[in-house]
Amino acid sequence: MPARRIDVITAVHPPAAPYLADAYKSLCAQELPAGWEWHWIIQEDGYSDAVTPYVPDDPRIAFHQGRPGGPGVARTMALAHASGPYVKVLDADDQLTPGALARDLAVLEADPALGWTTSRVLDLLPDGSTAGFDQDPADGPTERGAVVAFWKANNFRAQVHPATLFVRRDLLLALGGWMALPASEDTGLLLALNTVAQGYFTREYGLLYRKWPGQATAQTHHTHEAERTARMAVIEARVNSLALLRGTDPL
Template sequence: MRSQAMPSGWDWEWIVQEDGRTGFLASVLPADDRISTGTGRNGGAAMTRSMAMARVRGELVRALDADDLLPPGALASAINTLTQNRDAAWCVSACLDLHPDGSLRPGPHDPPAGLLADGVMMDGYKSGRFPVVGTTMTAHTALVHAMGAWPAVPASEDVALLLLCEAVSQGWMIDEPGAIYRKHPKKQTAQPAHWDPAERAALDGILLPRLEAIRSLGWRWSPSQGMTATGEPS
């Protein structure tokens, strides 16, 4: 984090939450007023991230898995994107996969840079070709709160939150890599349980009706106005 050069007037805070109560964090993190640590009962990534939101003070929020990396300039690029494009409530970016042999490979489905077409993330989800890595999303903190943070699902909670944000607001794609995603055998997404057909079906059964219901309300969220109701389905 210390290597992230920030735009003028901005700084970072690092909210680190352990999924458990081992006290491990205190032994590995440096003393820095910008780092806040917390522990809690084991509950999985969604609960852990949502518990961390209780300590967020900044205007923008970005999630990062413990085994992934932020490339130099990733935070500044997201901040500049959202401050210079005020119609965008959130942004995502390209991602590089870091393989065990040290090679870096780009994702196969990155959408074009710039303002994202409405529903492009939903279309990718339904087709099984999700365009981005969900944890590349940087969003206005108020929007994350409005969407209830990360849904209580056993997997793909980052994708679920991204889809919820897309349902009510405009997004932006950054073509420069904003994350380095470590590929290794112990990664949660490499485990058979992550792709369990019953859990995947349950996720669809939870998420898709919720997204349909939100869209039917005609709600829209923008950085300037917050949540508004147009009275017309979007």
């Protein structure tokens, strides 16, 4: 019987391509239960000759390119090549911690009522040191609406990190993939998931989140007030619409 597959989706653009080697090492260090395997789908946000040299030579890896539209568009296009029951997000400049995939898989395999998981994050600083976050939620189920409520009460900042997302592929597709936003597209997806399905938070560290000058969230346009206000408004409107479609009050 062929192995069941976890599709790991990575959006990449040329400045982040050199970090693919570290992401690959972290994937190769993952140990999965018998009958499971990972498949890495790398989608370049654009067409260039700058990324291909950094894509590892491994039959478990598929590399694709497409018209530039930002990381949300690239990840959603990568879904065309996903076939397994689960999708794991891995940004090109980040690294999984040992055991992260197996922990995510175990949670969703054990409870069909859960739609997604997230986990704790360690910032990977330029000098190689790491820094954690001391306000993570408790280990266990993430109730519907809990992430949304925290986000609204804390200046539109979620207390769980969308870069750690592990999600059922059919649920991800039902929500249309990542939002078509210039930034915060992953937060928008996370909040939509929290509106329609119960999740789970793992307090074990699941990701090394690289901090470096070239990352998208370090650019000045990411915090441009007018654009950020518009992004948050459309994310909130989507959450409220999804809640109404479920027959519940806006969150």
